Amino acid sequence: MKRHDLINTTLPDELILEIFTHLEESKPTCDSCSLVCKRWLRLERLNRQTLRIGATGNPNEFIKVLIQKFFNVRNVYFDERLPIHQFRHSKISKSRKKSRKRRRNRSGGSFTELYSSESEASDLEVSTLTDSGLIALAEIGRLEKLSLIWCSSVTSVGLISIAEKCRTLKSLDLQGCYVGNEGLAAVGQCCKQLEELNLRFCEGMSDTGLVELATGCGKSLIALSVAACANITDISLQAVGSHCISLQTLALDSEFIRNSGVVSVAQGCPLLKVLKLQCINVTDEALLAVATCCFSLELLALNSFQRFTDRSLCAIGNGCKKLKNLTLSDCYFLTEKSLEAIGSGCSQLTHLEVNGCHNIGTSGIESIGKSCAGLLELALLYCQRIGNYALLEVGTGCKLLQALHLVDCTGIGDEAIRSIAEGCKNLKKLHIRRCYEVGDTGIIAIGENCKYLEDLSLRYCDRVGDDALIAVGQGCSLRQLNVSGCHQIGDAGIMAIARGCSQLVYLDISVLQNLGDIALAELGEGCPLIRDVVLSHCRKITDVGLSHLAKKCTLLETCHMVYCPFVTSAGVATVVSSCVNLKKVLVEKWKASERTKRRAESILSYLCVDL
Structure with a gap:
C-alpha cells in the first residue's frame, strides 16, 4: 500500500x-541505514561497532560526542595523517547550511562537519588527540581494537586509562606515538587478551616497557611490529622469546637488533609463521636458528641485508618446508644458489619477489619454475642478470601463475613473455616497466592466450605499439590499463581497448605523443565506467576530445591533465561541470578559471604555483 511502512x-x-x-x-552502508528514519538511526547507532577518525578540529570533544551517540563501539581507528576538511561558509547559502546540518546530524557524520556547520567559522583550528580524549574513550570499556596512528600528543597517562578500563583490548596500534614505558607496562598488566601490538616509530619506548608487556600478556600476543625504536634492543626480543610462546608474526626494522634477539625469538616461538626483517646487523646465524626451529614459517621478507649469504637461504630451504611467500630485497650477497635451495625445498611457494639482488641470475628462477608448480605471483625488480630462459621455465612449470611484475629486467624480451602467455593462461595481472626488449610479439601472445587478464601495465616499453593493444582489446576484458610512455601507441590501439574493454575503470595514457581526440571520444563511448584517468603530456589532445570523455564517463573521480598544450580553461571547466563525482583534478594553475575555482576549489590540485 502506498505510504504504508510495512517494515x-x-x-x-x-x-x-x-x-x-x-x-x-562500512561507513557508507551504515550511514545509508541511519538515514532511512529516526528509528533506524537509533538502531544503527546501537549496532555500529567500528569508527574510523581522521584529523579533526577538536578531537577530544569529538570523542566525547561519539561515545554518547554510539554505545556498542568495539573498534576505534584514529589516524592523524588523514587531512582535515575545511569549509568556507561565506560561500554557502544559509539554506544549504541548514539542510547540511540536518542531514549530518541525522547520519552521525564527522565531527569536523558538525562543528563547522554550527560555529560558522571559516577555518578550523587543527589540533591533535591528547590524553583527555583517550580518558574519555576509555569509558567505552569494551574496546577490542584501538589504533592511534601518529597521535603525537598522547602520553602514558591516556594509555594507562585505556589499559585499566578496556581490559578486553585485543589489538593496539601505537605507530608514531610518543607513549612511554609506563603506558606499555600498564597494557601488559591489565590487557591479558592482547593479540596484536604495533610499535613502529615509537621513539619514547625502551626495553623496560616492552619487557614488562611481554611478561604481563605475552601468552596471548600473536603479532608484534617494531621499527625505528632506538631504545628497543635484543633485551626486548629475549623477553619476547621467553614469554610469547604463541607469537606468529614478527616485523623488525632496526639497526640496534642483532643476532641474539632474533635467535631468542626463533627458539622461543615455534609457531612463528610470518617474519619480516630489515636489520643490518643480523647475519646468517639468526636465519640458521629460524630454519632450525620455525618449521611453521610461511612468509619470510628480508630487506637490505648486506651480511646474509647463500648459507642462510639454503638452511631455510632445508628447514622451512611450509614457506609460501618469500621477499628478497637488496640482499647483495645472495646468488642463484639460494633460489635453487628454496625451489628444491619449498615446493609450496606461491609468492616470490626478488628486488635488486644483483647476483641472482637465470638459473635461480629456473629452479623455481621447475619445482614450485603452485606459484601464483612472481616479481622480478631490477634483476639485470635474469634472462629469457628463467621465464621459459616458469611458463612451462607454473600453470597457476596469476600475477607477473617485471621492472628494469633488460635481459627479458618477447620470447619470455610469449612463454608466460602460452603456459599461464590464468594470468590476471601483468606489470612491465622499462623492459626494452619486450615488444608487440610478446603482448600479442598475452592478448591471444590470457583471457582472464584484468590489469595490464606497460610503462615505458618503447617497442610496444598499436598491434599489441588491438590484440589485448580483442582478447581480454581489462579493468586497469597503464601504457604511460609507450610512444608507438596511438589512436588505433586505444580505440581497440575502448571497443573491447567496457569494464575499464583505470587508464593511464600519459606521454603518448600520437594520441588524439578520436581516441578519447571512443573511450567515452566504450568505457563509461572509467573512474581514474591520466592524460598528462599528451600533446595532441584538445578540449574537444576531453569534452567527449567527460560527458560520457560521468563516474570519473580523478583526472590528471598537466602539460597538454591544447587543453584550455574551457576544457577544465567542462570536466569539472560534467563529472559530479570528481575528487581530484591535477592541472596547471593558470588553466583553472575563477568560476572553476569557485565551483570546485576543494578538488583542484596544481602542478606549480605562480612565480
Whole structure:
C-alpha cells in the first residue's frame, strides 16, 4: 500500500538489529541505514561497532560526542595523517547550511562537519588527540581494537586509562606515538587478551616497557611490529622469546637488533609463521636458528641485508618446508644458489619477489619454475642478470601463475613473455616497466592466450605499439590499463581497448605523443565506467576530445591533465561541470578559471604555483 511502512510496523527492534549485523560494515552502508528514519538511526547507532577518525578540529570533544551517540563501539581507528576538511561558509547559502546540518546530524557524520556547520567559522583550528580524549574513550570499556596512528600528543597517562578500563583490548596500534614505558607496562598488566601490538616509530619506548608487556600478556600476543625504536634492543626480543610462546608474526626494522634477539625469538616461538626483517646487523646465524626451529614459517621478507649469504637461504630451504611467500630485497650477497635451495625445498611457494639482488641470475628462477608448480605471483625488480630462459621455465612449470611484475629486467624480451602467455593462461595481472626488449610479439601472445587478464601495465616499453593493444582489446576484458610512455601507441590501439574493454575503470595514457581526440571520444563511448584517468603530456589532445570523455564517463573521480598544450580553461571547466563525482583534478594553475575555482576549489590540485 502506498505510504504504508510495512517494515517498521511489522518488524521488532531485535529483528532489524539482526538484519543490520549481516550488512557490510562500512561507513557508507551504515550511514545509508541511519538515514532511512529516526528509528533506524537509533538502531544503527546501537549496532555500529567500528569508527574510523581522521584529523579533526577538536578531537577530544569529538570523542566525547561519539561515545554518547554510539554505545556498542568495539573498534576505534584514529589516524592523524588523514587531512582535515575545511569549509568556507561565506560561500554557502544559509539554506544549504541548514539542510547540511540536518542531514549530518541525522547520519552521525564527522565531527569536523558538525562543528563547522554550527560555529560558522571559516577555518578550523587543527589540533591533535591528547590524553583527555583517550580518558574519555576509555569509558567505552569494551574496546577490542584501538589504533592511534601518529597521535603525537598522547602520553602514558591516556594509555594507562585505556589499559585499566578496556581490559578486553585485543589489538593496539601505537605507530608514531610518543607513549612511554609506563603506558606499555600498564597494557601488559591489565590487557591479558592482547593479540596484536604495533610499535613502529615509537621513539619514547625502551626495553623496560616492552619487557614488562611481554611478561604481563605475552601468552596471548600473536603479532608484534617494531621499527625505528632506538631504545628497543635484543633485551626486548629475549623477553619476547621467553614469554610469547604463541607469537606468529614478527616485523623488525632496526639497526640496534642483532643476532641474539632474533635467535631468542626463533627458539622461543615455534609457531612463528610470518617474519619480516630489515636489520643490518643480523647475519646468517639468526636465519640458521629460524630454519632450525620455525618449521611453521610461511612468509619470510628480508630487506637490505648486506651480511646474509647463500648459507642462510639454503638452511631455510632445508628447514622451512611450509614457506609460501618469500621477499628478497637488496640482499647483495645472495646468488642463484639460494633460489635453487628454496625451489628444491619449498615446493609450496606461491609468492616470490626478488628486488635488486644483483647476483641472482637465470638459473635461480629456473629452479623455481621447475619445482614450485603452485606459484601464483612472481616479481622480478631490477634483476639485470635474469634472462629469457628463467621465464621459459616458469611458463612451462607454473600453470597457476596469476600475477607477473617485471621492472628494469633488460635481459627479458618477447620470447619470455610469449612463454608466460602460452603456459599461464590464468594470468590476471601483468606489470612491465622499462623492459626494452619486450615488444608487440610478446603482448600479442598475452592478448591471444590470457583471457582472464584484468590489469595490464606497460610503462615505458618503447617497442610496444598499436598491434599489441588491438590484440589485448580483442582478447581480454581489462579493468586497469597503464601504457604511460609507450610512444608507438596511438589512436588505433586505444580505440581497440575502448571497443573491447567496457569494464575499464583505470587508464593511464600519459606521454603518448600520437594520441588524439578520436581516441578519447571512443573511450567515452566504450568505457563509461572509467573512474581514474591520466592524460598528462599528451600533446595532441584538445578540449574537444576531453569534452567527449567527460560527458560520457560521468563516474570519473580523478583526472590528471598537466602539460597538454591544447587543453584550455574551457576544457577544465567542462570536466569539472560534467563529472559530479570528481575528487581530484591535477592541472596547471593558470588553466583553472575563477568560476572553476569557485565551483570546485576543494578538488583542484596544481602542478606549480605562480612565480
